[in-house]
Structures are given as C-alpha cells and as structure tokens.
Amino acid sequence: MPRTESKRKSPQDAPSRNKKSLVHKLHHTGLPYAGEGADWERVDSAVLLSLVKLVCDSGAAILLGYSRDGFCYNITILDDGEKHTEWIQSSADPTEQIDGFINQLTQVMLGDGDDAA
Numbered sequence: 001m002p003r004t005e006s007k008r009k010s011p012q013d014a015p016s017r018n019k020k021s022l023v024h025k026l027h028h029t030g031l032p033y034a035g036e037g038a039d040w041e042r043v044d045s046a047v048l049l050s051l052v053k054l055v056c057d058s059g060a061a062i063l064l065g066y067s068r069d070g071f072c073y074n075i076t077i078l079d080d081g082e083k084h085t086e087w088i089q090s091s092a093d094p095t096e097q098i099d100g101f102i103n104q105l106t107q108v109m110l111g112d113g114d115d116a117a
Contacts, residue, residue, distance in 0.1 A: 040064065043098060050102055058109060063077075073088040
C-alpha cells in the first residue's frame with residue numbers, strides 16, 4: 001500500500017476553544033471603552049472569604065467566574081445536585097452586592113428564607 005501523508009492542521013486552522021470576545025479583549029488590553037468589566041480584585045477579600053467559608057461550611061461547593069462578555073461576576077453554588085447561579089453587574093459595587101448575597105444566604109440557612117411549598 002502506498003503511504004499517504006497525513007495533512008496536519010496548523011494551530012491557525014483549528015478552532016480556538018478559548019476565543020475571547022472583542023469586549024473581553026478590550027477589557028484586558030487597557031484600551032478605553034464604555035464601562036468597566038468585572039474583576040475579582042475589586043472585591044474586598046474579607047467579604048469574598050466570608051462567602052466561600054459560609055458556602056463551604058454548609059457542605060456545598062462554590063464556583064466563581066465571569067460572564068462571557070466579562071461584565072458580570074458569576075457566583076454558582078452547587079449543593080446536593082442542585083445549582084444556583086447569582087449574577088452581579090460590574091457597574092454595581094461588587095463588594096456591597098456580595099455582602100448582600102451573604103446576608104441572603106445566612107437568612108436562608110437560618111430558616112428565615114424558606115420557600116413556601
């Protein structure tokens with residue numbers, strides 16, 4: 001059998017799994033644009049630690065991230081097969097918003113925020 005050469009694709013031919021949006025690229029290049037993107041460095045570390053500790057001490061898991069466009073914070077709580085995602089706009093004060101979310105979680109954990117079944 002004649003040997004055929006395999007045609008390998010160059011990295012430019014392969015679709016990028018980590019392709020970033022134009023807005024994301026603008027946010028991370030420091031070029032001026034309307035609005036300020038989400039950045040976890042803007043969140044008070046003590047408040048963020050309180051959130052992580054509260055969730056983990058309850059036996060749940062927490063995931064932190066950003067929206068695809070980079071303008072929202074994403075807080076996802078995973079507990080017993082259920083998932084709750086909280087979105088926080090970067091235009092709001094993230095520390096204040098997360099502190100409010102901590103208060104809401106605390107009320108729910110104490111039983112003050114039970115759903116009416």
